[in-house]
Structure formats: structure tokens, C-alpha cells
Amino acid sequence: MARGHHDIGGLPGGGPIDQSRHELSDWEILADAVNQALGARGVKRTDEMRRAREEMDSSGYRDMTYYERWIASIETILVEKKILTKDEIDRKLAELDSKWGEP
């Protein structure tokens, strides 16, 4: 076992704090709301989401943005609980992709 990739308190090499802020995109607001809605409905707990992020691939953890990590963990937990399957999500995404298309 080793220290988890999320367990970073006190690790050396931390750089300056970037104090810039960004307005949330629609997809980030949606990720936040879906996460909260699933919690409010008792479908999943915050502890499960944290554990999903801890279990994800370490390079993914460092490279993804904050809400991308949330979305990855929402998917992991929904699939684990057999509420959705990865295939279904892939198929739905392909549908949306063709709808959105290149202008």
C-alpha cells in the first residue's frame, strides 16, 4: 500500500496558489446539480464519490479538472450500483454527438 494520490497534505513541491477564478461552465453547473440531486434522492453518498476518486487512475486524478473528476466518479458509482452501464452512456453520448455535430 502507499499513500493515496488524493492524500497530499504536506507533500513537498507545491507551487504558488493561483488565485484566479473562472465562471462555471454549463456542464460544470450541471455536474454539480446532478451530484447534489443524486445525493438528495439517496442514490449515493458523498463518501462513495470520494472513494471513487481515490480509486481512479492516478494520472487521471492529476490531469482532470475538478468537475471532470466529479463526473468520472458519478459514472463509476452509477455503474457500480447498476443504475447505468458504460455502454448505455457511450451510446447516449454518440447520439448527442451526432445531434451536436460540427456546424
Place this chain on the structure above:
Amino acid sequence: MNEATGSFKPGDRVKVKFEDRPGHIRTPWYIRGKIGRIERVYGDFLNPEMLAFGRDGLPKKTLYLVAFNHSDVFGKSAGTSDKVLVDIYDHWLEPTA
């Protein structure tokens, strides 16, 4: 706050267990094996280590606010009385002299 079934009281000197086990652990690596003092007893809470895997989180565990001298945790410290305070569950603590 909640009822507290754990045995530690404010002022008790405690050592954070140095365990390295899998699962969803909320005791940060940097504080494991360190010695501090119980500052507050927050009461009993469902165990997040179990909740993270869809289990009911029982039996509840007592949660404490534990204060550590900053220099004991991280070595040198600019302010000699600086502290690090961490919320730690009963089963991660052991009494120490």
C-alpha cells in the same frame, strides 16, 4: 453535539496509529504516527470507511478534534506555538504517555 461513546477526553495525549491499509481512509498520511492532544470531543458519527462502500456505517465512531504542535508534525515552524488540528476518529487513536 452527538453522544460520544469513545474513551478519550479533552486534554488526553494521543498518538495517531500508523497503519497503512486499503480503503477509504480519512486520517491523512502526514498525521499518522504523530502525537497530539484531544481538543474537543465531537461525538459519534457513522463510519465513513464503511459508508464509502455502500454499507450502513455502523457502529458509529467517536470523532475528536486533535491538536498537534506544528513543529512536531512538519519540523521547523516559524511561529513556535503554531498548531495543526485534524478531525480524527476514535479507532485511529491510541493513548500515549
Place this chain on the structure above:
Amino acid sequence: MSEDHGHEHPKHELSYYAKRIYAIRDLLLEKGVITEKDIQCQIEYQEARSPANGAKLIARAWIDPVFKQRFIADPKAACAEMGIDATAINEFVVLENTEKIRHMVVCTLCSCYPRPILGRPPDWYKSFNYRQRAVADPRGVMCEFGLELPDDVEVRVHDSTADIRYIVLPLRPRGTEGWSEKDLAKLVTRDSMIGVMNALPAIPEEFQ
């Protein structure tokens, strides 16, 4: 929720996971796991939460010492008194700054923050650099935010690893005697309630 915002990236340009949440949302709605209303309610709930809530509490605590004691002893009840809905917080603790003790809050393991009162945390609070450095070098972090403290002040960094959510009660700025609650609240910044900065000064430093 509206799909089109003038300033948004076209959806086909979004990243892999950004696109994926739309697919997940659609499937969850189709299967009745959540409803459109659930999503809208959460968006509105989150928009209603901001540092202004915290600023109101802090300003009232500065003016009214009896309220301050209630706020420290039972923060959720004090919120209810002021019409601030803190029910979603499991437990809530107020960390009172004094001339000799200053507090700072971090969640090194993820990004726990008193969202039901203060809204979403700032990006920097969730950043790896803050999470790594806040416990090891709180004074260095404070310096970056413009706050330098003498060695005889005790800095207490709280790592909120469990269900307790912390809010710092910053020191009341000098020269604010007789100020209204409304004007005092304007001096209470989100960053001062996390503890990396003081509240804003009443008078610009060059005139003090």
C-alpha cells in the same frame, strides 16, 4: 436547463467528461432516477448560497456580543435566527480569531467546505497547491494572500477531514465603531472566513 449560452463552447468542443455529464443526465431523467425539477432545485439552491450569508453572521457577531456567544455555541441555531438555512450541514464550528490566535481552514483530502452557507469554494481552495501547502506552510500561504503575522501569534490550521464544517470569525477591523451591520458585512470577504486573510480594513492603509 437551457442548452444554449452565447458565451459557452459549442458542445462538440467539450472535453470527454464534460460531454459525458449530458449523456448521464439524459439517461437518469429517462429512467426516472432524478427529475428535471430535482436538477433545477439544486441549481437554485446553490445560487442562493454565497459568502454574503457568512458576512451577515460575522457582522452581527461583531456588533452584538450576546449573538456572538450564541453563534459560537450553536452556529446552526444562530443561522436559523438570521434566516440562513444551514440544515444541510451536519456539524458546524466557528473558529474565533483573536489578536493572538488566527485560524485557517483546508481540506487536504478533497475540498470539504461549508457550501450550504458560503456557496461553492473558490478554485484556489480546491487546488492541489493549497491542499499540499496549507498544513505544512500556513504562514507562507497567508503571505501570498498579503497576510503576515508575527511569531508570537499562534496560527491554527484546521484540516476538515470529517463532517465538521469550519468558518473563521475574523477580527473586526479597527476604526469601525458605530458602523452599521450592513457596512460591516461589506468588509467580510470569503477569504477572511477561510482564514487566509483578515477582513478588509475600514480605512485604506496609507491613511491609517
